[in-house]
Amino acid sequence: MSNFAYLGVLAFCFIGTLWLEIVLRTRVYRRWLRLILSVAPVIVIFVGWDLYAISANHWTFDSSQITGIMAVASLPLDELLFFVVIPCCAILTLEAVRSVRGWTVGDEPTDIGVGDES
């Protein structure tokens, strides 16, 4: 396997959801500030989990199938990008379902606090 195996899987995820932005008008990448504010805390929390898991030998990476570039301490760049790409895929999926079905997600002006008044 090549050093780009892990990146290849991430490319599959990224490109596999990118068309939703165009065809279903998910408008996720266009709302980049909201995207960054949503993904940044996820990156911090899950990179922390990952660094602990690596240090505690929960999992290891095949050095022949990753770029070999380290992002943070013992965290491979490939693994860091996982926490960038996958949350974007998740949000694109949610917005794609909203685009097609029109269901509410809870950020609609008329929907604020529904069932949540205290």
Added chain:
Amino acid sequence: MSYTQLAIVGILVVIIVDLWVLRTRLLTRKIFWVSYAIIVFFQLVSNGLLTGFRIVRYNGEVIIGSSTPVDGPPPFIGDGRLVFAPVEDLMFGFALVLLTLSLWVFWGRIGVQRLPVAGPPRFSPGGNRDSESST
């Protein structure tokens, strides 16, 4: 803590965040479960590639199943694995996805780029009522 224990804690923490901290209550919405059903299918595919090709390898002492073998792929199903990946990865993925979507809805709800909303599709089954390109 083992990966199994951490995954259970992670899922519980994120459920608390969705229901009571950010109060996005995605767990009570149909759109979340339909979206998650789509996501988990593709998680099994992409994570199956990562684990089946042993790009990522697991230590059997911290998961329900056994260590990733040194000489071949782990079981496709069984021994605590589903599509090559430890079942703990499903919990890890659920926590990752729910936290992400909860934050996305939270920021929108307080007014950060709530607009422009998603849709309508360029090619909708019932005919395209909005054909102008806005991108």
